[in-house]
Amino acid sequence: MSDTLQSFAARFRKCPITGLSVDRSAELLIKVNAVVAVVTFLIGVLAALGLVLTRWQAIHLLDASMYYRFLTAHGLNMLIFFIIFFEMAVLYFAGPVVLNSRLPAPKMGWLAFLLMLAGAVLVNWMVFAGKADVLFTSYPPLKADPNYYLGIILFAVGALIVCGLFYASLAVAKKEKTYEGSMPLVTFGALTATIIAIISLLHGAIIYIPTWLWSMNLMPMDAQIYRLIWWGLGHSSQQINVAAMVSVWYLLAGLTVGGVVLNEKVSRTAFVLYVLFISMASAHHLLVDPGMGPAWKVWNTSYAMYLAVLASMIHGFTVPAGIEMGQRLRGFTHGTFEWLRKAPWGDPGFSGMVLSVIIFGFWGGITGVTIGTEQINLMAHNTMRIPGHFHVTVVGGTALAFMAVTYYVLPLIFQRRVAFWGMAKLQPYVFGIGITVMSMAMSFMGSFGVPRRHWDISGAQAPFHVEFHPAVDLLQAVFGIGGLAAAVGALMFIASAVVSVFFGKRVTEECIAKGLPGIPQGVLKLPSQTYKGSMVERTHKTGTPGTVVLVFIFLACFVLYYFVNWKLLSVLWKIG
Amino acid sequence: MASELHSAIVSPKGVWWSPVGTQEKRWITIAFIWCLILFAMMPFWHMKGGQNPTGIRSKVDPIEFVKRTDRFIQDYKVGEENGFPVVAPPPGSDIYLLARMWNWSPVLKLKKNAEYTLHLSSADVNHGFGLFPINVNVQVLPGYDYALRVTPNETGDLRVVCNEFCGINHHLMIGKIVVED
Ligand SMILES: [Cu+2]
Numbered sequence: 105m106s107d108t109l110q111s112f113a114a115r116f117r118k119c120p121i122t123g124l125s126v127d128r129s130a131e132l133l134i135k136v137n138a139v140v141a142v143v144t145f146l147i148g149v150l151a152a153l154g155l156v157l158t159r160w161q162a163i164h165l166l167d168a169s170m171y172y173r174f175l176t177a178h179g180l181n182m183l184i185f186f187i188i189f190f191e192m193a194v195l196y197f198a199g200p201v202v203l204n205s206r207l208p209a210p211k212m213g214w215l216a217f218l219l220m221l222a223g224a225v226l227v228n229w230m231v232f233a234g235k236a237d238v239l240f241t242s243y244p245p246l247k248a249d250p251n252y253y254l255g256i257i258l259f260a261v262g263a264l265i266v267c268g269l270f271y272a273s274l275a276v277a278k279k280e281k282t283y284e285g286s287m288p289l290v291t292f293g294a295l296t297a298t299i300i301a302i303i304s305l306l307h308g309a310i311i312y313i314p315t316w317l318w319s320m321n322l323m324p325m326d327a328q329i330y331r332l333i334w335w336g337l338g339h340s341s342q343q344i345n346v347a348a349m350v351s352v353w354y355l356l357a358g359l360t361v362g363g364v365v366l367n368e369k370v371s372r373t374a375f376v377l378y379v380l381f382i383s384m385a386s387a388h389h390l391l392v393d394p395g396m397g398p399a400w401k402v403w404n405t406s407y408a409m410y411l412a413v414l415a416s417m418i419h420g421f422t423v424p425a426g427i428e429m430g431q432r433l434r435g436f437t438h439g440t441f442e443w444l445r446k447a448p449w450g451d452p453g454f455s456g457m458v459l460s461v462i463i464f465g466f467w468g469g470i471t472g473v474t475i476g477t478e479q480i481n482l483m484a485h486n487t488m489r490i491p492g493h494f495h496v497t498v499v500g501g502t503a504l505a506f507m508a509v510t511y512y513v514l515p516l517i518f519q520r521r522v523a524f525w526g527m528a529k530l531q532p533y534v535f536g537i538g539i540t541v542m543s544m545a546m547s548f549m550g551s552f553g554v555p556r557r558h559w560d561i562s563g564a565q566a567p568f569h570v571e572f573h574p575a576v577d578l579l580q581a582v583f584g585i586g587g588l589a590a591a592v593g594a595l596m597f598i599a600s601a602v603v604s605v606f607f608g609k610r611v612t613e614e615c616i617a618k619g620l621p622g623i624p625q626g627v628l629k630l631p632s633q634t635y636k637g638s639m640v641e642r643t644h645k646t647g648t649p650g651t652v653v654l655v656f657i658f659l660a661c662f663v664l665y666y667f668v669n670w671k672l673l674s675v676l677w678k679i680g
Numbered sequence: 681m682a683s684e685l686h687s688a689i690v691s692p693k694g695v696w697w698s699p700v701g702t703q704e705k706r707w708i709t710i711a712f713i714w715c716l717i718l719f720a721m722m723p724f725w726h727m728k729g730g731q732n733p734t735g736i737r738s739k740v741d742p743i744e745f746v747k748r749t750d751r752f753i754q755d756y757k758v759g760e761e762n763g764f765p766v767v768a769p770p771p772g773s774d775i776y777l778l779a780r781m782w783n784w785s786p787v788l789k790l791k792k793n794a795e796y797t798l799h800l801s802s803a804d805v806n807h808g809f810g811l812f813p814i815n816v817n818v819q820v821l822p823g824y825d826y827a828l829r830v831t832p833n834e835t836g837d838l839r840v841v842c843n844e845f846c847g848i849n850h851h852l853m854i855g856k857i858v859v860e861d
Contacts, residue, residue: 109789284693286692358687370708393826394824397737406718482735485817486843563839573813634690635685637761640685654682663714677814
């Protein structure tokens, strides 16, 4: 008996803040995946600096081949390696840790990690050796070294294994009754993310394995079919990010201000809408492709995408409303916006989460739906409007949410105080504002016809001269400054995270009691996670008037932007 | 209405399939109506609008497409500019623009308010047709003929910028279209 108890004690650690039993092997896997995520993020940021300083035509730092090499490395490290390694950490957290349970087969977790690491190293090696100058999308017949495709396949297999482990831990937790009732919303959100991940990764397998064979001249490859299936991976994988990001929003709302789930039914149904409708939405990358007809394009971008858009609009209400209600329950009941004014804006976990909601929803959502419209896409396809859009969704949205949650992961999982706490408090603002300014400048450049993925728009040695609108010069400077600010914000995050992990002071009950710096206020004193009684009744009567105002401002901007674009389209050449 | 509220890391107990609050319900209804409007706009524009990426789509062998473009150039060539043939096809005709590493050929001379069927394809890799400065963009793929009926509505000296990465000299890939009265 004492043996079992001892092995139990060796296996688990009791978290003094949340009271959860944390499986040490899950904890270690969270750590290694998070650390590698930050390393790949650093590679991505350094590449980004080169890109910003090149596309800012007044500086034009890199030569053409280095520019495309950096662009390839930037896309892969940011969109694939950083985000998916981080999501693996999220899965180990949302599964065994949140459910208070053990991680089954931790050895499989290590196998998966090693496969993913080998894949990421192989891909980066090929890219930096100049054997894969094919950009993130690697559209055939552009060809990379076979090892490049192999690296991506290894990485994807590893990620699939982690999804499987997550399901196994759900089953174990259920069977061993480590929690009562239904799984928490955060875990449910992570579950939808893994389902979308499996859909994406299967598309990835369907396309990368033949492409790998094609790169060794073993089979033919059709350019259009590649684009069709590749985007089943390329777009859906961004939807993993959305589901993971929204889960993180809910998690941080609870940890930072005791934000509540207004209605479990609504939030869970919205997550299910992502699963059901998102894969088809990848069609919006092919709206001006020759291989598919209008019925296919309209159907796949409308019924599918708009029900996923509906899901985002639902979360866009329930997350702020949950925060508002949590704040009201904590006594910030005056007027429409006291809950917002008196929110913990100095807690990077909170500010990062709120900025992520705003940047993703406002600028990202509105631009995305608009340029993803079949006809409006004629004015946006492959212009700077496209990266202008996805830098506010994936970077200002997902990456920022992941940074915000890191400020809680450091004390809760790594048990370290956050280093450079004063800087960490500023970091979400520097990063969030920088990326928003940069993306807005990119969007406007795209409206002037500036192409994406382009080393030199001056056309200096081209057979025909091309002269962009003078406003483009100004926009490039704004883009450059915003991009540099975002890079500074990213480096601030990396510095804080790396120093905390390797040299950070341990979080002890004593320093929590003293309220020492480097510990977010949700860790110092975890807000109530459940509310009962008359207070709840009263708050239900008030509802969330502040959030109602905010969502209608959002809708007004959305409608305006959408119809202005139709107006701009209507004056172009007739095309049909 | 529930008399208990909890955060997203708490397991909901009992039946949580409870009625939705009024404000939440209203927002979801409005959001859904907005999605229906988004849905309706695309078919509506196909019926009433003038700009649709429909085209006539077919598969074509890249070598065959190069031949068609050469024949087209022979038929309507009126001159040369910077080493590229300048072609002035009659209104209403089928016109060809070939993308390949790293140029667009030929230079097209079109008439304002005349309709043409513009055939786009590539001899090698993916390229992007970006008509500058009016900002019309479509994807150009090897093996596929994308034929768009186009009617220029203004005179001007336009450029065709390649906006899909197609290799090291991608940035040099700039073509020309002239629209005259
Ligand atoms: Cu090209």
